[in-house]
Amino acid sequence: DTGVSQDPRHKITKRGQNVTFRCDPISEHNRLYWYRQTLGQGPEFLTYFQNEAQLEKSRLLSDRFSAERPKGSFSTLEIQRTEQGDSAMYLCASSLGLGVGGRETQYFGPGTRLLVL
Amino acid sequence: DAKTTQPNSMESNEEEPVHLPCNHSTISGTDYIHWYRQLPSQGPEYVIHGLTSNVNNRMASLAIAEDRKSSTLILHRATLRDAAVYYCILLYSGNTPLVFGKGTRLSVIA
Numbered sequence: 001d002t003g004v005s006q007d008p009r010h011k012i013t014k015r016g017q018n019v020t021f022r023c024d025p026i027s028e029h030n031r032l033y034w035y036r037q038t039l040g041q042g043p044e045f046l047t048y049f050q051n052e053a054q055l056e057k058s059r060l061l062s063d064r065f066s067a068e069r070p071k072g073s074f075s076t077l078e079i080q081r082t083e084q085g086d087s088a089m090y091l092c093a094s095s096l097g098l099g100v101g102g103r104e105t106q107y108f109g110p111g112t113r114l115l116v117l
Numbered sequence: 118d119a120k121t122t123q124p125n126s127m128e129s130n131e132e133e134p135v136h137l138p139c140n141h142s143t144i145s146g147t148d149y150i151h152w153y154r155q156l157p158s159q160g161p162e163y164v165i166h167g168l169t170s171n172v173n174n175r176m177a178s179l180a181i182a183e184d185r186k187s188s189t190l191i192l193h194r195a196t197l198r199d200a201a202v203y204y205c206i207l208l209y210s211g212n213t214p215l216v217f218g219k220g221t222r223l224s225v226i227a
Contacts, residue, residue, distance in 0.1 A: 042219055
């Protein structure tokens, strides 16, 4: 399977715990995006990377959220001190990022569903 | 971000064509019109995109109004597997993250 993969697919945690999600993009893609989706809503953009550079992080929901892409391949999204409001689906997407802007196609992974108790 | 307006839900009979509308009256000249869909319990999936001319691919057709203030995604023969939420999104060259609305939930009846 050469699509975008995410791990874990499901995570249940207690309030206050830290969680980390991993995303493996399509191998030749240099852009990687993180989105969050709550029930009944469309996905909401959080942050994205061009290779290892994080180009936009102002949409991260709070300073408890952080993301890394250390070698320009896989990425991790960490949520510290989780709250019940963090319960959502966290989606990762990747794209070729050849500077084609409006013509860019993003490929999404299956998501990680987080439940904070 | 340019905004789009879509009906909350639509229903279609299996094997009939489906026309999903999208209004984007504030579209600018450099905005591309993208459609993604999200099947239950899956991540969104790219369907089609266009700028000014109508577009066809194996999944669907995209009809763009002459003034570009609206567009229509056409599924030529709906199947049960097409039941999903369809999102119409404007994307311009200076900003690549996708801005999703609530989309249109398409139900397909056998």
